[in-house]
Amino acid sequence: MKIKLIDNNSKIPTKGSEQAAGYDLYSxxxxxxxxxxxTVIKTGVVMEIPIGFYGRIEPRSGLAxxxxxxxxxxxxxxxxxxxxxxxxxxxxxxxxxxIKMGDRIAQIIFEKHYSFDFEVVEKLEESQRGDGGFGxxxx
Numbered sequence: 001m002k003i004k005l006i007d008n009n010s011k012i013p014t015k016g017s018e019q020a021a022g023y024d025l026y027s028x029x030x031x032x033x034x035x036x037x038x039t040v041i042k043t044g045v046v047m048e049i050p051i052g053f054y055g056r057i058e059p060r061s062g063l064a065x066x067x068x069x070x071x072x073x074x075x076x077x078x079x080x081x082x083x084x085x086x087x088x089x090x091x092x093x094x095x096x097x098x099i100k101m102g103d104r105i106a107q108i109i110f111e112k113h114y115s116f117d118f119e120v121v122e123k124l125e126e127s128q129r130g131d132g133g134f135g136x137x138x139x
Contacts, residue, residue, distance in 0.1 A: 001110075002048040006083060009101055010044030013108060022058060022107030025086060031099040033090040038072055041086045041105050049078040055108045057086055063105070068092040071106050084108070 003012065013023035028044035049055055057074025064070060068091035076084060086106045090097050099105060129136065 001050065004046040005044060006046060007044040011102065013045065022109045024060070024104040025057070025084065025106045025108055027099045027101055027103045027105045030101055033069065033088050033097040033099065035090055035092050035094055035096060038087055038089045041088055041099065043084045043086065043105075045084050046081060047076065047084060048081070049076060049110065051078050052112060053078055053110050054113050055084075055110055057084075058107050058109055060104060060107055067095075067097050069097055074106075076108065 005012070007028055009028055011026040013025055015023055025043050025045070028042045031039055031041055033039045047055065055076035057071055057076065059069065059071040070089045070091055072087040072089050074086070088097075088099075088105060
């Protein structure tokens, strides 16, 4: 996949192990994520994701369990050519989370997607579940 590093401190995404699904993304700068606040973290990376795929930004489990850091949003479409940034949210009520330049902050997972044409109809085919929603199949 083609990527562009837009700063001397930008890092190529890396996998933590050979079988890892996600590629770690690195912070381009130092940041603080204050309690119950969100911060946009720049990576300094631009990607040319192949058509038919997208990148999904996900949390790093170690940051989640040890520091309460989560990722908000995070779909990178194949036609996007801007810098990848990550929205981190600090779930902790009291502790500020510190990020240093070069820290692993999130991971990007590349997934296949499909496009559909929609056909408006008056009636849909019946199913066993029907319109049963939240909790309708048990707890």
